[in-house]
Amino acid sequence: MKSKAEQSLSELVDYCHANGYKGWDPYDGLNSVIFQATPLKRSRFARLAWIQLFKRLPFNLRPLLGVKRDYNTKGLGLFLYGYCDLYRSSDSLKRALGLTDEEILKRIQFVGEKIVEFRSEGYENFCWGYNFDWQNRVFFQPAYTPTVVATSFVANALFEAYEVTKEQVFLDTALSAANFVKNDLNRFETDTELIFSYSPLDNSKVYNASLLGARLLARAYAYTGNKGDSKLAQKAVRTICNKQAADGSWIYGEADVQSWVDSFHTGFNLECIFEYMKYTGDDEFKHSYESGMSFYLKSFFKSDGTPKYYHNQTYPIDIHSPAQLTVTLTKTSQLTNHMQLCEDVLKWTFANMKSPKGYYYYQMKKGVSSKIPYMRWAQAWMFYALCALLKDLKDES
Numbered sequence: 001m002k003s004k005a006e007q008s009l010s011e012l013v014d015y016c017h018a019n020g021y022k023g024w025d026p027y028d029g030l031n032s033v034i035f036q037a038t039p040l041k042r043s044r045f046a047r048l049a050w051i052q053l054f055k056r057l058p059f060n061l062r063p064l065l066g067v068k069r070d071y072n073t074k075g076l077g078l079f080l081y082g083y084c085d086l087y088r089s090s091d092s093l094k095r096a097l098g099l100t101d102e103e104i105l106k107r108i109q110f111v112g113e114k115i116v117e118f119r120s121e122g123y124e125n126f127c128w129g130y131n132f133d134w135q136n137r138v139f140f141q142p143a144y145t146p147t148v149v150a151t152s153f154v155a156n157a158l159f160e161a162y163e164v165t166k167e168q169v170f171l172d173t174a175l176s177a178a179n180f181v182k183n184d185l186n187r188f189e190t191d192t193e194l195i196f197s198y199s200p201l202d203n204s205k206v207y208n209a210s211l212l213g214a215r216l217l218a219r220a221y222a223y224t225g226n227k228g229d230s231k232l233a234q235k236a237v238r239t240i241c242n243k244q245a246a247d248g249s250w251i252y253g254e255a256d257v258q259s260w261v262d263s264f265h266t267g268f269n270l271e272c273i274f275e276y277m278k279y280t281g282d283d284e285f286k287h288s289y290e291s292g293m294s295f296y297l298k299s300f301f302k303s304d305g306t307p308k309y310y311h312n313q314t315y316p317i318d319i320h321s322p323a324q325l326t327v328t329l330t331k332t333s334q335l336t337n338h339m340q341l342c343e344d345v346l347k348w349t350f351a352n353m354k355s356p357k358g359y360y361y362y363q364m365k366k367g368v369s370s371k372i373p374y375m376r377w378a379q380a381w382m383f384y385a386l387c388a389l390l391k392d393l394k395d396e397s
Contacts, residue, residue: 001342001343001346001347002390002393004346004347004350005346005386005389005390005393006093006096006097006390008350008354008358008382008386009097009383009386009387009390010096010097010098011357011358012358012359012360012379012382012383012386013097013099013383014358015357015358015359015373015379016079016375016379016380016383017107019069019375021071021075021076021079021111021114021375021380022069022070022071022375023069023070023072023075023373023374023375023376023379024060024062024067024069024372024373024374024375025072025130025131025132025374025375025376025377026054026055026362026374026377027051027054027055027130027132027134028054028062028067028070028131028132029050029051029053029054029055029061029062029067029132030047030050030051030132030133030134030135031066031067031068031070031131031132031133031143032050032062032065032066032067033065033066033067034065034066035050035065044135044140047133047135047140048135048136048137051134051135054067056370057370058365058368058369058370058371058372059372060372069375070131071114071118071131072130072131072375072376072380073115073118073128073129073130073131073150073154074128074130074149074150074153074154074376074380075375075376075379075380076111076114076115076118076154076380077115077128077150077153077154077155077156077157077158078153078157078376078380078381078383078384079111079380079383079384080108080111080112080115080154080157080158080160080161081153081156081157081160081384081387082380082383082384082386082387082388083104083107083108083111083387084108084157084160084161084163084164085160085387085388085390085391086099086104086387086390086391087101087104087105087108087164088164088391088394089387089390089391089394090390090394093390093394105164105165108161108164108165109165112158112161112167112170115128115154115157115158115173116169116173118131118144120144120145120146121144123146123180123184123200124179124183124184125176125177125179125180125183125184126151126155126173126174126176126177126180127146127151127177127180127184128144128146128147128150128151128154128177129141129143129144129145129146129147129150129199130143130144130145130147130150131143131144137255137257138202138204138255138257138258139198139199139201139202139204141199141201141202145199145200145201146180146184146199146200147198147199147209148181148185148196148197148198148199148209148210148212148213148216149198149208149209149212151177151180151181151216152177152181152212152213152215152216153212154177155173155174155177155178155216155219156174156215156216156219158170158171158173158174158177159171159174159219159223162174171223174219174220175220175223175224177216178216178217178219178220178229181196181213181216181217182217182228182229182232184200185197185199185200185213186200186202186203188203188205192239193235193239193242194210194232194235194236194239195207195210195236195239195240196209196210196213196214196236197209204253204254204255205253205254205255206252206253206258207240207243207250207251207252207253207265207269208250208252208265208268208269208272209253210236210239210240211236211237211240211268211269211272211273211276212268212272213236214232214233214234214236214237214240214272214276215233215271215272215275215276215279217229217230217232217233217236218230218233218275218276218279218280219275219279221233221279221280222279222280230280230282233276233280234276234280234282234284237272237273237276237285238284238285240269241273241285241288244288244291244292247295248291248292248293248294248295248296249261249266249292249295249299249311250265250266250269250292252265260310261310261311261312262309262310262311263296263300263307263308263309263310263311263318263320263321263324263325264318264320264321264323264324266292266295266296266300267296267324267325267327267328268324269292270289270292270293270296270328270332271327271328271331271332273285273288273289273292274289274331274332275331277289289332293332293334295311296328297338297341299311300321300325301325301341301344301345302314304344304348305341305343305344305345305346305347305348305349306345306348307321307322307325307345307348307349308321309321315364315365315366316363316364316365317352317353317363317364317365318362318363319349319353319360319361319362319363319377319378319381319382320377320381322345322346322348322349322353322385323381323382323384323385324381324385325341325342325345326342326345326346326385326386326388326389327384327385327388329342330388330389330391330392331388335389335392335393342389346389352364355371355373359373359378359379360373360378360379360382361373361378362374362377362378
């Protein structure tokens with residue numbers, strides 16, 4: 001697996017760097033200059049339908065309808081984290097990729113500076129959102145509205161960049177992002193429960209999003225020792241663990257249309273709970289983590305390595321699922337225990353979801369699949385996953 005992963009990463013690094021880390025996204029349809037020039041842009045139904053059209057079609061309308069390739073800050077965060085892992089990887093891997101430490105550091109600096117440049121405006125603390133208007137069934141987010149998801153992934157990568165480079169700006173920016181979680185997000189809070197909203201503009205109760213906010217606070221606590229951060233994180237983690245089903249699963253969120261159980265958001269939950277325990281030393285939620293991990297490993301991957309989207313159905317097969325498995329196993333120190341599963345899933349992914357040009361497809365379906373090379377959703381995630389995998393394999397060799 002290691003040699004195939006190295007080859008795949010080499011091709012992916014070349015593809016992403018050649019494209020300047022810019023690309024399209026499954027949800028960027030509202031960036032269409034054609035759509036924005038019509039009255040439809042004011043209609044919730046039209047916005048939702050337009051996004052779903054772009055997302056579901058197996059061919060790419062974007063060049064025809066005026067959607068440009070662009071930077072996505074969450075994607076940049078994944079690239080930044082991946083390059084930090086790559087910097088810590090073996091010299092033999094770097095030689096195979098044709099990269100020196102100096103070149104990797106240049107790329108870390110470039111991506112880090114882009115992240116700072118694209119912070120969301122109008123907020124005291126650093127925070128980030130997506131580069132497109134976004135309508136879902138629950139709420140609407142104008143472009144660059146900061147979300148806890150994008151902010152958490154970016155800040156986590158900035159902590160890594162600080163640990164690699166020791167540049168204070170990266171640490172200060174990441175700690176500022178933790179203050180965004182505390183001060184700018186809405187909260188559903190009682191004496192016993194706390195759920196962070198997805199963004200400052202909504203009051204949704206999305207489980208993985210709240211856990212991502214909690215993890216960011218826990219990691220900030222590991223640097224600052226601010227017990228207020230650890231207490232908030234503990235309360236948020238406890239809330240989501242208490243909402244775990246008896247079989248170890250979590251639904252996505254509490255709105256009527258958010259009751260599904262899927263692979264990669266379950267992986268987010270597990271990663272966040274594990275890292276909360278790592279950063280705070282609080283093992284209160286060990287049983288919840290172990291129960292969730294058992295459900296995750298047995299429910300979302302078939303015996304031939306096919307990664308499932310939902311626990312009760314296979315299709316669509318989304319590139320996030322194999323990428324998140326690799327990340328979940330590495331971040332929770334479980335790669336050695338489940339190496340065969342990881343090998344089987346990556347083998348299937350390389351055979352079925354990788355283009356001869358080195359990039360990865362979005363989704364495989366029973367009918368016609370979508371092979372559009374989305375930068376954030378597919379390339380950044382597989383880059384992040386493969387860098388984490390190969391760093392772990394180096395550490396274990």
